[in-house]
Amino acid sequence: MRFQKVDHLPFCEYLGFWEETVNKWYKEGLPTWVNITWSGPSEYTGTGCPGSKSLSGVSMLTDYLGLEKKEKFPIDFGPFPRFPRKVLEETERSYTEIDESGVKRLSMKVASTIPGFLDYPIKTREDFEKIKKRFDPKDIRRYPKAWSEELVDFYKEATVPVGFTFPGFFGQGRTWMGLKNFLMTFFRDPKLIHEMFDFWTDFLIDTMKPVIEAGIIDFAGYWEDMSYKNGPHISPSHFREFMLPYYHRVSDFLNKNGVETITVDTDGDASLLIPLFLEGGVNCLYPLEVQAGMDPVKLRKEYGRKLLLIGGLDKKALADGEQAIRTELDRKLPYMVKQGGYIPSVDHLVPSDVPYANYLFYLEELKKHLGME
Amino acid sequence: MSTEQSRQLTDAIVKLDSTALEKACRGALASGVPAEKVLDGMTKGMDIVGQKYEDREYFLAELIMAGEVMKEGIKILQPHLKGSRARGHGKVVIGTVRGDLHDIGKDLAATLLETSGFQVIDLGVDVAAEAFVEATRREKPKIVAMSALLTVSLNEVENTVKALKETGLREKVKVIIGGAAASEQFGKKIGVDAVAADAVQGARICKEWASA
Numbered sequence: 001m002r003f004q005k006v007d008h009l010p011f012c013e014y015l016g017f018w019e020e021t022v023n024k025w026y027k028e029g030l031p032t033w034v035n036i037t038w039s040g041p042s043e044y045t046g047t048g049c050p051g052s053k054s055l056s057g058v059s060m061l062t063d064y065l066g067l068e069k070k071e072k073f074p075i076d077f078g079p080f081p082r083f084p085r086k087v088l089e090e091t092e093r094s095y096t097e098i099d100e101s102g103v104k105r106l107s108m109k110v111a112s113t114i115p116g117f118l119d120y121p122i123k124t125r126e127d128f129e130k131i132k133k134r135f136d137p138k139d140i141r142r143y144p145k146a147w148s149e150e151l152v153d154f155y156k157e158a159t160v161p162v163g164f165t166f167p168g169f170f171g172q173g174r175t176w177m178g179l180k181n182f183l184m185t186f187f188r189d190p191k192l193i194h195e196m197f198d199f200w201t202d203f204l205i206d207t208m209k210p211v212i213e214a215g216i217i218d219f220a221g222y223w224e225d226m227s228y229k230n231g232p233h234i235s236p237s238h239f240r241e242f243m244l245p246y247y248h249r250v251s252d253f254l255n256k257n258g259v260e261t262i263t264v265d266t267d268g269d270a271s272l273l274i275p276l277f278l279e280g281g282v283n284c285l286y287p288l289e290v291q292a293g294m295d296p297v298k299l300r301k302e303y304g305r306k307l308l309l310i311g312g313l314d315k316k317a318l319a320d321g322e323q324a325i326r327t328e329l330d331r332k333l334p335y336m337v338k339q340g341g342y343i344p345s346v347d348h349l350v351p352s353d354v355p356y357a358n359y360l361f362y363l364e365e366l367k368k369h370l371g372m373e
Numbered sequence: 374m375s376t377e378q379s380r381q382l383t384d385a386i387v388k389l390d391s392t393a394l395e396k397a398c399r400g401a402l403a404s405g406v407p408a409e410k411v412l413d414g415m416t417k418g419m420d421i422v423g424q425k426y427e428d429r430e431y432f433l434a435e436l437i438m439a440g441e442v443m444k445e446g447i448k449i450l451q452p453h454l455k456g457s458r459a460r461g462h463g464k465v466v467i468g469t470v471r472g473d474l475h476d477i478g479k480d481l482a483a484t485l486l487e488t489s490g491f492q493v494i495d496l497g498v499d500v501a502a503e504a505f506v507e508a509t510r511r512e513k514p515k516i517v518a519m520s521a522l523l524t525v526s527l528n529e530v531e532n533t534v535k536a537l538k539e540t541g542l543r544e545k546v547k548v549i550i551g552g553a554a555a556s557e558q559f560g561k562k563i564g565v566d567a568v569a570a571d572a573v574q575g576a577r578i579c580k581e582w583a584s585a
Contacts, residue, residue, distance in 0.1 A: 116475070232433075351525055
């Protein structure tokens with residue numbers, strides 16, 4: 001990501017795979033001894049973050065497919081104590097539960113998919129004041145149990161990039177309040193939005209301080225998910241007023257401490273927000289969902305080297321077949337490989353309508369473009 | 374209704390101001406304006422909000438807020454509205470298809486349809502083809518609307534359209550689909566009547582069908 005000469009761009013699946021996809025692939029030729037495990041508990045931490053059933057940290061599958069890895073440093077930005085998990089209702093297909101973040105959610109048993117979110121822990125200012133107690137940055141459970149000079153040395157000698165993501169302002173706001181209520185609060189109680197973001201800024205900086213100041217982090221990034229096919233959920237002017245001041249504070253802290261790559265993860269069409277992300281100190285965007293009109297070639301031509309890019313290879317092409325895969329890669333990769341500052345990857349978690357054979361074909365074609373044959 | 378009263382109603386929706394809308398609604402009703410006319414003024418406001426959304430001046434946040442303000446206004450008008458005018462456009466059966474739990478787009482579409490004068494039967498999420506068929510048989514809607522965010526959900530959209538055909542219901546309804554995964558190409562392939570790029574466009578298409 002420094003636009004230096006390299007042997008090849010990263011050969012990886014940056015976001016990973018849905019669990020359902022891998023389970024389907026077992027029936028399509030993936031050996032069943034290739035274990036799948038949840039992303040979450042690191043061998044060092046024994047902790048995990050409340051998360052979805054995605055497999056971005058699956059070493060065995062990554063190794064089997066010959067993919068290159070990154071190391072996710074396991075900081076836990078979740079609530080402590082966790083909300084007690086409680087299953088409220090269960091059917092053959094699904095279950096409704098209060099999860100560890102205090103969110104009432106409907107999850108499928110029969111497939112891994114983004115859950116349906118039904119109710120949230122923050123509805124009022126009083127709820128916010130109550131939940132703050134669960135977000136103490138100094139709680140020792142936020143860091144690996146083995147956090148020590150020895151662990152720092154381990155990471156300093158890592159031969160892969162080391163980094164982490166954290167819930168951004170929009171991401172955490174919607175987790176706390178639900179998208180609808182959160183968006184309405186921008187109008188009904190803008191002061192509360194500022195209070196929440198101000199609190200979250202202090203929490204993020206204080207929580208990540210030890211690992212950032214240890215100098216072992218190559219990349220760090222915001223999880224926002226604040227856009228969809230039709231653009232951002234809030235206007236650029238709302239972003240400027242409510243989010244940019246806090247972006248400055250977090251990104252300035254990361255920059256000052258030598259973190260070179262600051263990412264934002266937001267699905268859908270994020271194009272209207274890119275100038276604001278850049279202004280806020282972000283220099284890398286993913287996953288660049290193709291069906292929402294995001295195109296790494298177009299973005300590189302528009303923003304040049306200011307904007308690093310990850311993703312942007314159409315999952316729909318992988319589902320459609322070999323010709324579609326060839327066309328997709330032929331259109332984008334010659335230019336992007338020459339450009340650098342780009343990590344080729346599918347534009348979200350690999351979904352289950354992508355046959356295993358198609359994925360293997362995609363990897364072979366990708367290797368050709370990266371000069372890895 | 375005076376021009377000024379109409380402007381106040383429209384502006385309150387456009388400015389997302391529920392306090393101003395309550396004042397304008399109650400003021401208009403107290404001065405003898407029929408509830409249906411008050412609703413017309415508010416609907417004009419929603420049309421402007423929809424246009425601003427399509428012009429990328431308003432975003433999802435404004436759309437949701439406008440929908441809520443509109444709902445609050447309709448609550449004030451409800452006791453005064455004659456039933457047929459409140460739901461003059463007929464019924465819409467709406468749901469997110471089986472295997473998909475996303476509801477933001479569906480809920481927004483339902484709000485816009487309701488505030489436009491449709492009676493909305495919301496089947497929720499993870500809705501099987503059989504449930505769409507059963508609801509269509511029971512409710513006799515004019516329109517069946519399906520939401521699909523995930524590419525893997527498109528199979529279920531196709532299954533539902535097939536199920537409506539096999540039960541002889543397809544020709545009795547208009548079918549519209551929306552969601553991140555839905556494309557014009559897919560819509561043509563499976564034979565729906567429209568593919569909506571977003572909830573605003575979907576509501577507009579449904580209103581055009583109802584007025585035809």
